[in-house]
Amino acid sequence: MKRDSKNKKNLQENTGSYIEGLFDFIDNSPTCFHAVENINRELEQAGYQRLLEKCPWKIAEGGKYYVNRNDSAVIAFTIPAKEHKGFHIVAAHSDSPCFKLKELPELTVEEHYLKWNVEKYGGMILSTWLDRPLSVAGRVAVKGPDGIVTKLVNIDRNVAVIPNVAIHMNRDMNKGIEYNPQTDMPPLAGSVGGKDGKADKAGYLSLLAEKAGVTPDEILGQDIFLYNRDKCSRLGLEEEYIGGPRLDDLECAYAALKALVTAEPESYITMLAVFDNEEVGSGTKQGADSSFLRDVLSRIRSGLQLTEEEYQCMLAESFLISADNAHAVHPNHPEKTDAVNKSYLNEGIVIKYHGSQRYATDAYSAAVMKDICREAGVPYQTYANRSDIAGGSTLGNILMAQVSMNTVDIGLPQLAMHSAYETAGAKDLEYLVKALLVFYSR
């Protein structure tokens, strides 16, 4: 069977199940650590071999591999059997804005309530975290026979809530409130008293230890986050929308993963890079501003025994798609977007432009992306911020300082970015899988 028809067949077999698959992925990925674990699992099922950064790599033409950093970032790549002109890379991020529990999280109020001491991770919409069932998940570090190891934990039941103040106690409640993360946002996790009237100080660590299969004393470190327990669902009169936590950016990460494992590349090394810490500026060892991508590229180079000259030629021939969700026109506030360069749910992949280059898109890379969309038969839209609004940043231009190649910034249109519950279009996910499949198959 020819490559194109094989790819089309693979796609047809998967079409229709993407939304259910995305819901499953997001519902089971309460933190960046769980998202990466779920990506690892899917890669393993697709025949990708795990590489460790601390061990020598043996890579070969025709092979499929992946590597993690910090349990929260993953890079997967497929090396075609015949030739490799360059790299075709899609980048996305595993993290979402949320609350992180402080190292000593327990607070008590008037010897009755037990609360958790939290701080902001990223730029979230604070009010959306109120009055929802919440839980905690993340990872703990314990000492194993060969040194410190990490274990993922997820309490996986409704254990906390951040209650609003009743309208009767604040008549100005609907006139706009400034929330203080230190005093307004600590979640209520239970009562202190207990049956015998004693404070249960071991409660929090005991919960984590039980999930990790260790004793509370064995836990030496923790990265624990609050998460929204609401599940993803379809929305709208004709179910034309999807809603759920962490659509930014697990929706793009999922689409790219599906395309990567479905594609059968012939001429380019295909890669998926899912970084952590995009929501806090990417400047960590597992973020887009780290050496992670550069390190992996350089190890592929030595694994394939390419000369520096051959490697530099390949980089110049490479292309990166930075895929991070985009703002759709808000139904109640259409004035927040540019007059013309704006996007709507279900109307296709958003190509993002920024005069000051916070998005890496330029004439060349936009043309490549439009050509990919046309070949895939999927619609695309354009986005630019209003000229009087600063807007956000993303992965593309940060990555380019580490390893430079032609890059386009794109995303799927969504509403309520950085809310605890976001909304996107039901059609757009498939558009992105189709376009990335074309990209990876070129």
Ligand code: ZN
């Ligand atoms: Zn994002």
